[in-house]
Amino acid sequence: MNGVNDKILAKKVAKHSNNIRNGLDVLPSLKYGVPSGMGNVRWTSDLILSTYYQAKNGNPPNNGLNYLTGASKGGFDCIHFKREKEILETEISRTDEKNIDLSISLNKKKVGRKLDIKIPAYGGGMSFGSVSLNFMISRAMAAKELGTLTCTGEGGYPEPLMKFKDHIIVQLATGMFGVREETLQIAPVIEFKYAQGAKPGLGGHLLADKVTAAVAKMRESTEFTSLYSPFPFHSVYSVEDHKKHVDWVKTINPYALVSVKVSTPRDVDMVAIGSYYAGAEIIHIDGAYGGTGAAPEIAKKNIAMPIEYAIPIVHKYLIKEGVRDDVTLIASGGIRTAFDAAKAIALGADGVVIGTSEAVAVGCTHCGNCERGRGCQIGITTTDPELSLFIDPIWGSKRIINMYKSWIIQWRKILAALGLSSIRELVGKNEVLYYKKQVF
Numbered sequence: 001m002n003g004v005n006d007k008i009l010a011k012k013v014a015k016h017s018n019n020i021r022n023g024l025d026v027l028p029s030l031k032y033g034v035p036s037g038m039g040n041v042r043w044t045s046d047l048i049l050s051t052y053y054q055a056k057n058g059n060p061p062n063n064g065l066n067y068l069t070g071a072s073k074g075g076f077d078c079i080h081f082k083r084e085k086e087i088l089e090t091e092i093s094r095t096d097e098k099n100i101d102l103s104i105s106l107n108k109k110k111v112g113r114k115l116d117i118k119i120p121a122y123g124g125g126m127s128f129g130s131v132s133l134n135f136m137i138s139r140a141m142a143a144k145e146l147g148t149l150t151c152t153g154e155g156g157y158p159e160p161l162m163k164f165k166d167h168i169i170v171q172l173a174t175g176m177f178g179v180r181e182e183t184l185q186i187a188p189v190i191e192f193k194y195a196q197g198a199k200p201g202l203g204g205h206l207l208a209d210k211v212t213a214a215v216a217k218m219r220e221s222t223e224f225t226s227l228y229s230p231f232p233f234h235s236v237y238s239v240e241d242h243k244k245h246v247d248w249v250k251t252i253n254p255y256a257l258v259s260v261k262v263s264t265p266r267d268v269d270m271v272a273i274g275s276y277y278a279g280a281e282i283i284h285i286d287g288a289y290g291g292t293g294a295a296p297e298i299a300k301k302n303i304a305m306p307i308e309y310a311i312p313i314v315h316k317y318l319i320k321e322g323v324r325d326d327v328t329l330i331a332s333g334g335i336r337t338a339f340d341a342a343k344a345i346a347l348g349a350d351g352v353v354i355g356t357s358e359a360v361a362v363g364c365t366h367c368g369n370c371e372r373g374r375g376c377q378i379g380i381t382t383t384d385p386e387l388s389l390f391i392d393p394i395w396g397s398k399r400i401i402n403m404y405k406s407w408i409i410q411w412r413k414i415l416a417a418l419g420l421s422s423i424r425e426l427v428g429k430n431e432v433l434y435y436k437k438q439v440f
């Protein structure tokens with residue numbers, strides 16, 4: 001980090017240490033103030049603390065914390081709603097709550113099972129192995145309560161998730177770790193992970209220390225041995241190959257919707273249209289900047305196209321090809337806040353996938369230790385049985401639900417201020433946005 005950012009961060013840390021001492025929000029890990037150096041230009045200390053606040057209180061902060069943008073000088077931090085002031089001042093009444101619809105459809109085709117989720121967001125894949133079972137259960141409980149979904153990631157389907165099965169997306173990735181016919185058969189959505197925006201071209205890796213007995217058993221591998229998922233699926237090099245994959249899972253589970261998760265290369269529009277013709281109901285594009293501390297920083301920032309650029313490219317191309325109304329376009333990769341999500345929708349996505357923000361809701365400090373030793377010291381990205389106990393699933397689910405409750409308020413304010421009655425009306429309405437350079 002350069003000197004200028006160090007000074008900005010130091011000021012913010014001082015300011016928010018005071019907030020925390022004054023009882024704004026106290027998590028066990030932060031009892032004595034903000035750890036020095038918390039956050040970065042994308043996830044500033046303000047964004048982290050405002051997410052803690054929302055996870056605790058269920059509404060946006062009113063104490064000066066910036067919960068709208070980070071300080072990256074790019075992307076969503078430079079995109080604003082033209083009526084931002086009006087949006088922030090809009091009061092939401094009970095009538096608005098009933099009249100403003102936040103649900104989205106995950107199958108827009110004329111055929112197949114209909115599946116709507118109540119909010120325009122669902123939880124992204126975080127595998128058993130990369131995160132703790134208690135964090136997975138917290139996310140599943142929250143998804144059920146919110147009427148949305150969460151995703152297993154590629155490490156298998158732990159038994160305690162079964163009671164949330166209608167809300168669990170089963171991921172099928174290149175390593176095929178934990179893939180079982182019986183769990184594919186109960187999935188409402190099956191997600192093929194072809195690539196991840198945080199590390200396109202690199203596949204996945206789970207270092208030996210985190211491959212405990214339970215993880216090894218689930219992944220049918222050997223304890224304390226590093227596990228690598230290759231890139232790409234070596235059985236898929238064309239749309240036809242891809243269609244064979246889709247047909248294969250639809251034979252196992254004809255009721256499941258198929259989502260195709262891809263990163264954002266330059267020809268992301270071609271990838272998207274190919275996925276549609278292969279039979280997918282959901283095209284999930286994953287841009288740069290997502291991922292936990294397990295993804296290498298150099299890969300997160302420098303390989304995939306940022307999602308803000310990729311969304312309009314894909315949205316417009318699907319319109320040009322005449323299929324936009326038949327496919328659900330989902331975006332992820334660095335979407336941190338309710339406003340980021342709404343901006344992604346105004347740029348052309350139907351909805352978004354959230355990962356890191358849910359981790360922040362349960363106390364992630366962005367320390368980057370996810371893959372070191374036994375993993376996360378506060379129980380999020382760890383498989384250590386003792387460290388995992390730091391996340392109590394009931395407490396964790398409440399934090400995640402509260403964060404989304406606050407996001408729901410913000411989405412409704414945005415729609416009310418723009419005179420819209422449904423989040424679906426916001427899709428591709430990019431005239432409500434403008435670009436403003438960030439200057440510090």
Ligand code: SF4
Pocket residue numbers: 292293359363364365366367368369370371375376377378379380381
């Ligand atoms: S180790 Fe834990 S607190 Fe640190 S970045 Fe990873 S999830 Fe967040």
